[in-house]
Amino acid sequence: MSEVFVIGGGAAGMMAAISAASLGHRVSIFEKNDKLGRKLFITGKGRCNITNACDEMDILANVVHNEKFLYSAIYTLSPSSLVDMLEGMGLSLVEASVGRHRGDVKVNLVLYRQGGISLDDLTQAQKVLRPRLELEFDRESLSVEISSPGMSRKIKDQREYEIFAGRGIRLLIGDDWINGILAGSDGNEVLITQDGKEKRIPLAEIRKAKLD
Numbered sequence: 358m359s360e361v362f363v364i365g366g367g368a369a370g371m372m373a374a375i376s377a378a379s380l381g382h383r384v385s386i387f388e389k390n391d392k393l394g395r396k397l398f399i400t401g402k403g404r405c406n407i408t409n410a411c412d413e414m415d416i417l418a419n420v421v422h423n424e425k426f427l428y429s430a431i432y433t434l435s436p437s438s439l440v441d442m443l444e445g446m447g448l449s450l451v452e453a454s455v456g457r458h459r460g461d462v463k464v465n466l467v468l469y470r471q472g473g474i475s476l477d478d479l480t481q482a483q484k485v486l487r488p489r490l491e492l493e494f495d496r497e498s499l500s501v502e503i504s505s506p507g508m509s510r511k512i513k514d515q516r517e518y519e520i521f522a523g524r525g526i527r528l529l530i531g532d533d534w535i536n537g538i539l540a541g542s543d544g545n546e547v548l549i550t551q552d553g554k555e556k557r558i559p560l561a562e563i564r565k566a567k568l569d
């Protein structure tokens with residue numbers, strides 16, 4: 358274990374401190390302002406855009422000048438890194454939403470693991486995610502709620518057809534509900550099995566979908 362001193366508690370300094378601490382080092386941050394991450398409070402018009410759901414190439418294509426400067430940062434901590442971090446724990450991020458009320462920030466995350474999420478998973482996920490979320494929001498007013506998807510969750514996003522592969526599903530096609538076991542999706546069609554037979558259903562034909 359080493360003693361690490363980080364000068365400057367902005368976004369970069371806090372991330373460096375978290376990384377060093379997660380490797381087992383003893384870390385102190387020296388910040389000249391009265392609180393850490395002060396600039397983050399004015400970013401994104403007070404809401405700070407945490408990341409972007411597009412890939413690294415899309416982000417770089419939208420940088421106005423000298424995008425090469427960002428190469429190492431973007432490829433070291435990519436927009437999908439939160440998702441990767443959870444996947445490394447065997448969890449899938451199903452849904453994330455941020456609500457604000459009178460200065461309080463509430464982050465709701467829906468996580469899934471095949472076979473079910475244990476209390477230990479939820480505690481571990483809080484431990485891993487909370488420091489990252491504190492970088493983006495004021496830690497005093499932040500609450501993070503992590504839950505698992507309900508038994509008959511309504512599918513809201515195409516990604517969920519992959520996340521929930523192996524689960525029973527009900528699909529509303531025209532006026533009829535059909536049941537089956539979800540096998541996945543290629544982005545255009547959803548694959549289910551019914552009585553051992555595979556069936557491909559175009560995404561555009563699915564009016565509603567629920568876990569069964």
Ligand SMILES: Cc1cc2nc3c(=O)[nH]c(=O)nc-3n(C[C@H](O)[C@H](O)[C@H](O)COP(=O)(O)OP(=O)(O)OC[C@H]3O[C@@H](n4cnc5c(N)ncnc54)[C@H](O)[C@@H]3O)c2cc1C
Nearest residue numbers: 365366367368369370387388389390396399400401405406
């Ligand atoms: C108006 C605006 C909106 C933005 N919106 C977004 C957004 O929505 N999403 C997003 O991701 N980014 C946004 N950004 C960019 C984001 O704020 C910066 O990329 C980020 O803050 C850079 O982090 P940093 O740690 O490199 O620098 P800084 O945040 O500037 O941190 C440097 C820290 O070092 C401290 N420091 C400096 N010298 C010393 C010293 N000698 N001793 C001790 N401490 C010292 C400073 O006080 C400061 O806290 C926005 C920026 C602006 C200006």
